[in-house]
Amino acid sequence: MTTYFTKDHEWISVDGPMGTVGITDYAQEQLGDITFVELPGEGDKVGKGDSVSVVDSVKAASDVYTPVSGEVREANAALNDEPELVNTKPESDGWLFKVLLSDASELDGLMDEAAYKAYVDSL
Amino acid sequence: MTDTENEVAETFEEPAIEKLPLDAWHRAHGARMVPFAGYEMPIQYAGPLGGIIAEHNWTRESAGLFDVSHMGQISVSGDGVAEALEALMPGDFSALKPGRMRYSMLLDEHGGILDDLMVTNAGDRFVLVVNGATKWEDIGHLREYLPDEITLNYHDEQALLALQGPKSADALGRLVPAVQELVFMQGTEAMWGDVPLYITRSGYTGEDGFEISVPAESATALADALVAMDEVKPIGLGARDSLRLEAGLPLYGHDISEDTDPVSAYLAFAISKKRREDGGFPAADTILTRLANGPDTRRIGLMIEGRMAAREGAAIFAGNEQVGQVTSGGFAPTIGAPIAMGYVESEHAATGTRLAIEVRGKMLAATVIDMPFVPHRYHRKKA
Numbered sequence: 001m002t003t004y005f006t007k008d009h010e011w012i013s014v015d016g017p018m019g020t021v022g023i024t025d026y027a028q029e030q031l032g033d034i035t036f037v038e039l040p041g042e043g044d045k046v047g048k049g050d051s052v053s054v055v056d057s058v059k060a061a062s063d064v065y066t067p068v069s070g071e072v073r074e075a076n077a078a079l080n081d082e083p084e085l086v087n088t089k090p091e092s093d094g095w096l097f098k099v100l101l102s103d104a105s106e107l108d109g110l111m112d113e114a115a116y117k118a119y120v121d122s123l
Numbered sequence: 124m125t126d127t128e129n130e131v132a133e134t135f136e137e138p139a140i141e142k143l144p145l146d147a148w149h150r151a152h153g154a155r156m157v158p159f160a161g162y163e164m165p166i167q168y169a170g171p172l173g174g175i176i177a178e179h180n181w182t183r184e185s186a187g188l189f190d191v192s193h194m195g196q197i198s199v200s201g202d203g204v205a206e207a208l209e210a211l212m213p214g215d216f217s218a219l220k221p222g223r224m225r226y227s228m229l230l231d232e233h234g235g236i237l238d239d240l241m242v243t244n245a246g247d248r249f250v251l252v253v254n255g256a257t258k259w260e261d262i263g264h265l266r267e268y269l270p271d272e273i274t275l276n277y278h279d280e281q282a283l284l285a286l287q288g289p290k291s292a293d294a295l296g297r298l299v300p301a302v303q304e305l306v307f308m309q310g311t312e313a314m315w316g317d318v319p320l321y322i323t324r325s326g327y328t329g330e331d332g333f334e335i336s337v338p339a340e341s342a343t344a345l346a347d348a349l350v351a352m353d354e355v356k357p358i359g360l361g362a363r364d365s366l367r368l369e370a371g372l373p374l375y376g377h378d379i380s381e382d383t384d385p386v387s388a389y390l391a392f393a394i395s396k397k398r399r400e401d402g403g404f405p406a407a408d409t410i411l412t413r414l415a416n417g418p419d420t421r422r423i424g425l426m427i428e429g430r431m432a433a434r435e436g437a438a439i440f441a442g443n444e445q446v447g448q449v450t451s452g453g454f455a456p457t458i459g460a461p462i463a464m465g466y467v468e469s470e471h472a473a474t475g476t477r478l479a480i481e482v483r484g485k486m487l488a489a490t491v492i493d494m495p496f497v498p499h500r501y502h503r504k505k506a
Contacts, residue, residue: 036430
């Protein structure tokens with residue numbers, strides 16, 4: 001399983017053809033207390049860079065873009081009752097959705113953990 | 124991931140972002156600083172009890188220390204000062220006793236709200252506390268319209284701290300016992316050691332609390348002395364916004380503006396009885412006619428079903444017809460649900476009216492409710 005990162009502060013953890021997507025610890029820190037997560041529908045066809053989810057914090061609503069194209073296979077229903085999981089466990093239990101990748105080559109343009117860390121440090 | 128809606132903080136077109144007297148103090152306490160009203164301001168603090176929701180809840184349960192030094196502290200004095208202020212605002216300042224204060228509004232010639240403010244009779248002068256983002260325009264307006272014999276001073280040598288929450292009186296009372304004697308909307312001069320303070324029992328959270336005008340050079344020492352107490356923590360602008368929203372209090376530039384008037388803004392309580400009879404404030408005829416006949420649109424509070432928040436600019440519908448717009452809204456930590464303020468056509472403003480708010484293509488069910496959303500807990504005089 002390999003994890004990739006975007007400049008918009010999403011992560012995608014890829015296991016075979018399936019990717020799990022969330023927002024990074026840096027992103028949740030910037031957003032502050034998260035009060036609601038609008039999740040994509042299961043079966044939604046999504047294109048790389050589409051806004052597929054919205055994370056609502058006390059301050060603002062923020063779009064989440066899918067790092068890859070494909071089909072949404074599952075949304076994290078636990079967030080309906082506990083949206084704060086995105087704050088407390090952004091890179092594990094606070095995942096947003098699972099997507100069946102339609103083009104694995106799209107991963108090539110993403111950052112690995114070291115590159116993402118360097119990117120965040122530069123902000 | 125990017126913001127799709129406005130954050131609490133706004134960047135104004137000011138020549139430079141300035142620093143407030145407590146700037147270093149905020150940073151030392153882990154504040155995240157953002158530009159607001161021309162200043163670097165703390166939006167929230169770090170740590171286990173930091174963050175907007177935790178800070179909000181702390182203020183409702185204990186005592187929160189807010190730096191509101193960006194607001195303008197203006198004193199006006201001279202013969203006939205009360206009458207001169209009455210020509211610009213709908214308050215009955217001639218009858219306002221020393222040590223008493225009122226909420227009021229600076230009005231333009233059409234009855235539009237130039238600013239909302241607190242006016243205190245401090246004995247030898249009236250003290251106006253105005254919004255940070257509008258203070259320069261306010262000073263210009265006051266200088267233009269107040270008679271020449273009225274002296275106006277802008278006190279940028281003073282910082283302004285607010286201590287808000289049910290434990291505020293106990294905490295501040297340890298430093299300045301005289302504050303225990305104040306009731307809501309009263310003010311007094313007081314000494315903290317050799318530091319002169321002007322303290323009012325007021326605020327903008329709906330809780331009991333105080334606003335403390337302190338010389339800028341003593342602000343850090345006073346903030347240190349307050350947060351040294353177990354019940355006091357520093358609270359940022361983010362929680363200030365969620366607290367005032369729950370308290371049903373309008374935010375200038377969002378819920379009220381030059382395009383709204385005291386009647387539509389549901390602030391007619393600030394038009395004193397005597398002023399309703401005698402008029403004499405800007406656009407008095409227009410405003411008093413509107414008061415008698417009812418406004419076309421009205422500021423209302425909305426409880427929203429579900430968890431999704433509606434924010435400034437969202438359209439409000441009755442059936443298929445748009446009847447208004449949200450002017451501020453967000454998740455209300457004390458209620459545990461999203462709430463909003465906005466304006467709707469008056470026929471849809473009655474308590475209990477079922478409306479809908481459009482957010483990102485979804486229609487959220489909403490019900491008009493009486494504000495405040497969270498009951499005020501001011502310290503009023505016992506009967």
